[in-house]
Amino acid sequence: xxxxxxxxxxxxxxxxxxxxxxxxxxxxxxxxxxxxxxxxxxxxxxxxxxxxxxxxxxxxxxxxxxxxxxxxxxxxxxxxxxxxxxxxxxxxxxxxxxxxxxxxxxxxxxxxxxxxxxxxxxxxxxxxxxxxxxxxxxxxxxxxxxxxxxxxxxxxxxxxxxxxxxxxxxxxxxxxxxxxxxxxxxxxxxxxxxxxxxxxxxxxxxxxxxxxxxxxxxxxxxxxxxxxxxxxxxxxxxxxxxxxxxxxxxxxxxxxxxxxxxxxxxxxxxxxxxxxxxxxxxxxxxxxxxxxxxxxxxxxxxxxxxxxxxxxxxx
Amino acid sequence: xxxxxxxxxxxxxxxxxxxxxxxxxxxxxxxxxxxxxxxxxxxxxxxxxxxxxxxxxxxxxxxxxxxxxxxxxxxxxxxxxxxxxxxxxxxxxxxxxxxxxxxxxxxxxxxxxxxxxxxxxxxxxxxxxxxxxxxxxxxxxxxxxxxxxxxxxxxxxxxxxxxxxxxxxxxxxxxxxxxxxxxxxxxxxxxxxxxxxxxxxxxxxxxxxxxxxxxxxxxxxxxxxxxxxxxxxxxxxxxxxxxxxxxxxxxxxxxxxxxxxxxxxxxxxxxxxxxxxxxxxxxxxxxxxxxxxxxxxxxxxxxxxxxxxxxxxxxxxx
Numbered sequence: 191x192x193x194x195x196x197x198x199x200x201x202x203x204x205x206x207x208x209x210x211x212x213x214x215x216x217x218x219x220x221x222x223x224x225x226x227x228x229x230x231x232x233x234x235x236x237x238x239x240x241x242x243x244x245x246x247x248x249x250x251x252x253x254x255x256x257x258x259x260x261x262x263x264x265x266x267x268x269x270x271x272x273x274x275x276x277x278x279x280x281x282x283x284x285x286x287x288x289x290x291x292x293x294x295x296x297x298x299x300x301x302x303x304x305x306x307x308x309x310x311x312x313x314x315x316x317x318x319x320x321x322x323x324x325x326x327x328x329x330x331x332x333x334x335x336x337x338x339x340x341x342x343x344x345x346x347x348x349x350x351x352x353x354x355x356x357x358x359x360x361x362x363x364x365x366x367x368x369x370x371x372x373x374x375x376x377x378x379x380x381x382x383x384x385x386x387x388x389x390x391x392x393x394x395x396x397x398x399x400x401x402x403x404x405x406x407x408x409x410x411x412x413x414x415x416x417x418x419x420x421x422x423x424x425x426x427x428x429x430x431x432x433x434x435x436x437x438x439x440x441x442x443x444x445x446x447x448x449x450x451x452x453x454x455x456x457x458x459x460x461x462x463x464x465x466x467x468x469x470x471x472x473x474x475x476x477x478x479x480x481x482x483x484x485x486x487x488x489x490x491x492x493x494x495x496x497x498x499x500x501x502x503x504x505x
Numbered sequence: 506x507x508x509x510x511x512x513x514x515x516x517x518x519x520x521x522x523x524x525x526x527x528x529x530x531x532x533x534x535x536x537x538x539x540x541x542x543x544x545x546x547x548x549x550x551x552x553x554x555x556x557x558x559x560x561x562x563x564x565x566x567x568x569x570x571x572x573x574x575x576x577x578x579x580x581x582x583x584x585x586x587x588x589x590x591x592x593x594x595x596x597x598x599x600x601x602x603x604x605x606x607x608x609x610x611x612x613x614x615x616x617x618x619x620x621x622x623x624x625x626x627x628x629x630x631x632x633x634x635x636x637x638x639x640x641x642x643x644x645x646x647x648x649x650x651x652x653x654x655x656x657x658x659x660x661x662x663x664x665x666x667x668x669x670x671x672x673x674x675x676x677x678x679x680x681x682x683x684x685x686x687x688x689x690x691x692x693x694x695x696x697x698x699x700x701x702x703x704x705x706x707x708x709x710x711x712x713x714x715x716x717x718x719x720x721x722x723x724x725x726x727x728x729x730x731x732x733x734x735x736x737x738x739x740x741x742x743x744x745x746x747x748x749x750x751x752x753x754x755x756x757x758x759x760x761x762x763x764x765x766x767x768x769x770x771x772x773x774x775x776x777x778x779x780x781x782x783x784x785x786x787x788x789x790x791x792x793x794x795x796x797x798x799x800x801x802x803x804x805x806x807x808x809x810x811x812x813x814x815x816x817x818x819x820x821x822x823x
Contacts, residue, residue, distance in 0.1 A: 216793030223564045224655075224791070249793070257805065264786040264796035266640075269611035271788070278795045278805070420613040449613075472789045473605065473613050475567055475655060 193489035194496040197244065199441045199464050200389025201364040202299060202326045204244030205234060206482055207458065207497055211419075211445050211468025212247045212303035212328060212368070213275065217289035218296065224475055231479045234297065241297030242479045244464060248285070248293070250305040250330050253314040255281040259335060261412035265401050270422030270447075271469050272399050274411040276335045277305050282318045290322050299325035301366065305333065309343075309356050316360045325364070329357055329388075332370030332395035334417045344370040344395075347382035358387030366443065369393040369430070371423075376430050377437035384438045392443035392466065393434060394427045420469040421447040428460050435461025435502050449473065451484040458497070459504035519616055519638025565658050565791070566591040569651045573629065579708045581636045582678065583645050584621065585652075590628030592656050596620050598685035599661025599782060599814045602632065603790035605653040606640040615655065616640050617787050617809070619682040621712075623657075630654075633681045633711060658790050659813050662686045662757055664696065665778050669754030671696040672777070674744045674768045676703050676760020680712040682782055682814075686757055687719055696755060701726040701747065703740025703760075707733050740764060745771040753777040757814075762822075769817035779817040783808060 195206040215221060218240050225231055225239035235241035258278025265272045279285070285302075293300050302324045306312040316327055331344035331353055343349045354367055367383040369376060371394040380391055396417025401410035410416075427446025435442060444462030448454055449470040457465045470477050489497055570589035578584050592602060603615040622631040636642050644652075662682070664671065671690055673683040680702055690696045698720055704710045706729050716725050727734050728743050736742075741764055748756070748771040756772035758765045759782040772779035788794035790809045797808035800821040806812060 214789070214794060216791075220789075220791040220793050224567060227564060227566055258795060258798070262786060263798065264614075264788050264794070266612070266614045269613065271613050273788070273794070273796065275795050278798070421611070469613050472615065472794065474653075475789070475791065 191495075193486060193494055194498075195486055195489070197441075197463050197498055199245075199364070199443060200326070200366060202245060202301070202366075202390070204299065204464060206244040206485070207454075207462075207464040208243055208478055208482055208485075209245040209247045209301065209443060209464060209466045210243070210471065210478065211466040212330065213249050213277075214468040214471045215246065215249070217248050217285070217293055218246050219289075219292070221471070221475060222296065225479060228476055228479075231476065232483075233479075238297040239479075242482050243298045245299045245301050245325065246293065246296070247301040247328055247466065248289070248303050249279055250277045250303045250333070251279055251282050251285045251315055252277065252305050252307075253282055253311045253318070255279065255284065259412060262410050265410050265416070267399070267401070267418065267420075267422060270399075270418050270420040271472070272401055272411070272416040272418050273396070274335050274413060274416040277330075277333055282315050286318070286322055290324065294323035301326045301328050303328045303330050303368070304357070305330040305336075307336070309353055312353055313356050313360050316357050320361060320363075326366060327357065327361065327363060328366040328368050328392055329353060330368050330395070332368050332372075334370070334372065334396060334398045334415055335413070341370055341372065344379065345373050347378045350379050351382040351386040354383045354386035354388050364389045366390045366392050368395055369434070370395045371426050371430050371446075372398045377433050380434040380438045380440075384440050388440060390441045390443065390463075391434060391438070392445060394423070394430050394446045397423050397426060419447070421449050423447045424453060424456075428456055431457060431462050432460040449477070451481060451488060454481055454485055455488070455500065458500040459502070461502040463498065463501050519636075519641045563595060565656050566595070568592050568654050568656075570630070570654045571651055572647060572649050575647060578633065578711055582709070582711055583634055583636070585632045585634070585644070585647075587630050587632070587652065587654070588628055589630050589654055592654055593623045593628045593630050594625045596623035596630060596657040597661040598689050599682045600657040600659050601682075601813065602630070602654040602656030603658060603787070603809075604632070604644070604655075606643045607647050607650070607652055608643060610639070610643055612640050612643070614640075614788060615790060616644070617658070617784070617790060619782075619813075620657070621681050621684055622688075623685070633678070635678050655790055658809055660811060662780055662814050664690060664755050664757070664780075667754060668695050669697075670752055671698045671755040671757070672744070672747060672753050672772075673698065673700045674740060674756065674758040674760070675700065675712070676740050676758075676764040677705070677709060678711060679758070679760025679764075679782070680716075682759050683757060684712045684715055687716060691719055699724045699726065699747070701728070701740055701744045703728045703730075705730045741767040741771070744768050748772055748775040748777065751775060756780070758782070765817075766822050769820070773817060780814050781817045781820060782813045783815065783820070784813060
């Protein structure tokens with residue numbers, strides 16, 4: 191019998207445990223077009239390639255357009271990628287006008303990643319989206335690439351709780367809070383978010399990193415710091431997921447360096463209910479539909495009746 | 506002005522440029538006989554004209570391409586010929602592929618490489634690249650097998666519809682996307698085409714033979730930093746001299762950005778429509794990650810979607 195691949199993350203029903211990491215998938219149109227060109231990929235809803243996702247997580251959306259950072263925005267490291275995009279986006283009005291309507295019709299729930307420079311700005315985005323077909327919100331208090339807001343909320347339990355509580359007051363939809371690994375005690379932040387009303391947590395955002403241009407004798411990125419992602423951060427992410435799973439009862443979306451089926455299984459067994467694929471979309475732009483199939487086959491072959499049995503099973 | 510060692514032009518980029526520009530990395534130079542097929546000069550080869558295909562609307566393809574031939578053209582410079590029929594059928598001059606470095610190596614990012622040639626009939630594409638980092642170094646070791654390509658990507662050259670004279674100016678590996686453009690312009694027959702190529706030394710004048718066969722030696726102007734072919738000067742000097750003489754309708758350039766800027770200024774001063782081809786560190790290649798943005802008069806645009814070719818007047822030079 192086919193295994194039950196469905197999971198529920200803080201009230202968000204997903205047909206399988208897969209979503210994508212915010213910022214690596216835009217609003218989905220580009221990947222939908224590419225997936226549609228691969229006839230071997232079978233989707234639950236014919237003609238809607240994105241329906242093979244458990245949920246789609248959008249690029250970060252702010253109340254007004256953000257220009258993002260100047261200078262170099264990406265560099266490769268050993269098994270990793272540093273980025274310093276700076277949450278460039280056209281703002282929530284443009285997002286609603288051009289992307290969200292289309293996205294909501296693709297047969298997969300849409301998690302809108304919400305960012306802001308201040309507490310009010312987070313709330314502003316959530317309030318604007320309340321009348322929209324967004325299925326859930328992912329509150330980004332963990333981006334290392336903006337000066338104001340972003341990471342500064344995610345490293346302080348009190349500030350994190352304030353942002354979450356304010357967003358909670360603005361919506362009854364599933365509220366996912368995305369955590370940064372750039373803290374001493376991630377479980378403290380997780381507990382604060384849980385107590386403030388988060389329905390689920392996603393972790394990790396990128397790890398703060400730096401690169402130096404030896405030839406020019408200067409820093410590669412204008413702001414110095416950039417965010418590290420890719421296979422290099424996977425052990426850090428797994429550790430964070432495991433730790434937070436022990437500390438709070440909320441469902442977790444695990445992400446950070448997932449690039450193959452074993453990586454997915456590691457995150458589930460360490461405590462994640464769902465997983466996000468990020469940088470690997472750049473390496474292999476059809477990796478997500480492939481992993482969806484591979485995970486189901488693995489469950490079948492290993493006598494797993496429901497994928498949810500795996501969550502936290504490694505102890 | 507010498508091109509910086511890591512600059513390759515023509516969207517041949519690696520993600521960890523090595524200070525030596527890969528000049529010492531040349532495992533197979535001259536170990537094979539020269540090729541017969543060449544997209545740049547073979548009548549049946551070359552890229553389709555804009556009128557022949559409308560492939561870009563059809564979107565890029567992810568294709569496991571088969572290595573047909575791979576050889577060194579100069580120290581650290583390689584030509585990779587691949588069977589990739591889906592991509593060959595859609596490629597336009599100035600577009601590129603996003604290539605996944607081979608093997609299980611730690612390369613999360615693909616590498617953007619510009620087309621040197623593509624032939625929809627045979628299904629072959631040719632990429633010419635310089636070893637500038639570990640990804641291209643690993644690629645240069647590949648002798649056979651399959652390589653994952655994503656493409657064709659980006660917006661290629663868009664020469665004006667009018668009749669006239671075109672000058673193509675290439676610095677170093679910046680010549681790569683100019684070769685299929687020259688082939689297309691010759692096939693269309695609307696433009697009289699001349700080319701100026703510059704490199705540090707004669708060995709670095711990639712594409713010289715194909716362009717000479719296509720255009721005739723008198724229309725291919727060569728210059729090197731070491732003075733082996735006359736005055737030692739950057740490619741911008743003879744390019745500016747030709748442009749100042751007037752009579753040019755279209756200028757296309759690729760190479761180090763500072764060089765392209767000088768060529769664009771000279772072209773604009775001479776009243777010619779000018780296009781440039783810019784490169785940036787690139788992530789997805791599809792337009793989602795916003796890594797490869799270029800400042801333009803319409804705001805930040807993506808080298809992988811709105812670029813890599815822009816009208817020079819739209820570029821806000823940094």
